[in-house]
Amino acid sequence: MYVVTAEEMRALDRYTIDLIGIPALVLMENAGRAVAEEVERIAAVVGRRWLILAGKGNNGADGLVCARHLLEAGLQPMVVYAADPRTLTGEAAVQRDIAAKLGVPCVEYDGAALPWHECDGVVDALLGTGTSGPPRGIYARLVEEANASGKPIVAVDIPSGLDADTGEVPGPCIRAVKTVALAFKKRGLVQYPGADYAGDVVVRFIGIPSRLAEEHGVAVVELGEQSFLARLRVDPAGVRPADTHKGSYGHVLVAAGSRAMSGAGLLAATAALRGGCGLATWALPDSLVPALLGRRPELMLAGVADGGSGDWSRSDPQALLALAAGKQALVIGPGMGRWPGDSAWLRAIWEGADLPLVIDADALNMIADAADFGAWPARRAPAVLTPHPGEMARLAGIGTREVQRDRIGLARRYAMQHGVTLVLKGARTVCAAPSGEAYVGSTGNAGMATAGAGDVLAGVIGALLAQGLSAVQAAALGVYAHGAAGDRAAAGRRSAGSLIAGDIIAEL
Structure with missing residues (x-):
């Protein structure tokens, strides 16, 4: 129902972690599992082999959690790191180490051709709401190659390259068949051209109470039966x-x-x-x-x-x-x-x-x-x-x-x-x-x-x-x-x- 800006989402996230006391790793686990569940529905139709494109931030960490759950569900995920995994920090580094210990296959993208023809789908976990401007360098190349692959793409929270607040597309941008919005829809997902790049948008609960949006003064709401009544x-x-x-x-x-x-x-x-x-x-x-x-x-x-x-x-x-x-x-x-x-x-x-x-x-x-x-x-x-x-x-x-x-x-x-x-x-x-x-x-x-x-x-x-x-x-x-x-x-x-x-x- 509520539609948030990137800054509003950060504030709600920090409040949940710092004042309610739900650890960031718990929110991340819930997010990755939610994405994996949506991927499994598509995989049942298109196939089990999925590439997980992981950036170096929290969006990429959500993708690593997703990869773990896909592996546990019997799918064949492969993580493609957009940056040297040794440079990851914070929760992303924790998720990198967990994935490695559980044997999740991974490769660092170095500009060489990826086996797009061998995969059945792609998870976009490259760039989240914390980024601004168009993807550059390795990130831009991965976005362009993923789109050119013709494989169905599931975006984590927002398609990489999309402005989370306005829906603008200033450069290369993932064209997803489905976007799994975490906790709340972002404004860029309900404005064009962003809504077109996002595909089908599903909102998944990850532990952040929905009532916090109203309590923190979120002013934008998507129309639906719930919003009319409540x-x-x-x-x-x-x-x-x-x-x-x-x-x-x-x-x-x-x-x-x-x-x-x-x-x-x-x-x-x-x-x-x-x-x-x-x-x-x-x-x-x-x-x-x-x-x-x-x-x-x-x-x-x-x-x-x-x-x-x-x-x-x-x-x-x-x-x-x-x-x-x-x-x-x-x-x-x-x-x-x-x-x-x-x-x-x-x-x-x-x-x-x-x-x-x-x-x-x-x-x-x-x-x-x-x-x-x-x-x-x-x-x-x-x-x-x-x-x-x-x-x-x-x-x-x-x-x-x-x-x-x-x-x-x-x-x-x-x-x-x-x-x-x-x-x-x-x-x-x-x-x-x-x-x-x-x-x-x-x-x-x-x-x-x-x-x-x-x-x-x-x-x-x-x-x-x-x-x-x-x-x-x-x-x-x-x-x-x-x-x-x-x-x-x-x-x-x-x-x-x-x-x-x-x-x-x-x-x-």
Whole structure:
């Protein structure tokens, strides 16, 4: 559930050793045995001969323990030392000596060709969370050769070459079929490209109590049933009491759509209904109303005076604020378009709407173009911003590549700086609260990279806010439910690439 940085992991490790009193060698034994058990499952399919690539640090020592357990289980491990084993120190030296006394086969890598063709799999225990920068020298060559071997690779804790905090790959990096994360997932395993290099990630208990993460202020959590129930205090199943009515679940106002992009408004408003609100009203330019009447019978339509333009450029923000009166949430921005002075127009909504806001799409770009956004007054009710990476780049004044470099860190910083809940969309969507807590999505698929999917998410989050959830609860549950609906939709199609936004709505 918890996702940690390398520094947080070191602190938890030291606390367990120094203050709880569990010796480092015990943690190492548990770690190596856990990795060996995962290797055995794969070995049952691919074969018994495994090369254990061991670095000179604690990650390598975990690999040595793994080799011992594989030998005991009847497999044929061979340890490949990346450095002269005589130079090992501390716990690594202890594990070297134990492995030698038990007859674990070993060889020191000197640049000569290894018998890759004779092995059935590889354990990557070269570099752990204590390293930074790309692998160099012998380590880089071993990483490249292991990848080129075509053999399945099981990584110990993180793939060697992966930045444990950001998921960046600055140089050669192991491509694992499975990563055995020890005690907790590292942030780099839940951010791309790291998540792609890690393969299937399994977390194994090694003796560090999981409660220590919360006690030590770990702020990032991966979304799942446990995190919803234990951390967010919300039931993802959404079970409702029998004695309720539509008024029990709130009224959402969706301000969205224009002549060229009316579909965005229809998607967001329909998704709000599917998200469980009791009532939904779609506010749109008045001249568009006749053509859209009845397109979704369950929706109420409210025209906003537009002078016949079919867009929002002539609309009065006070008219929208009047419509928002008595509603429980306002979703604003999908398909709205841009016009001169729109940032000031949005500020009037920001200041005047005394209800939770979901700000998406064009409304995000209005904020990005507002030079004084940092000076906008704090809202009494929460605001949820839902940018994709390009919109986030404009909000933060940086390039998209920089956004993707550390999505968790950037989302947390922006949310804390501006007092908003930020939903940074994309693979492994990040939900960050003003408090600094953050949640990483675990559902969704590449087929959801399609027009309108973000409009659907905005509508769902608005619906959850209208039902009384806090901003971070609504954002996290909305992201999880939206991704799960996309997964169900993709499972029912021949190709995820054929997914459209309406398919996601149908599965909510």
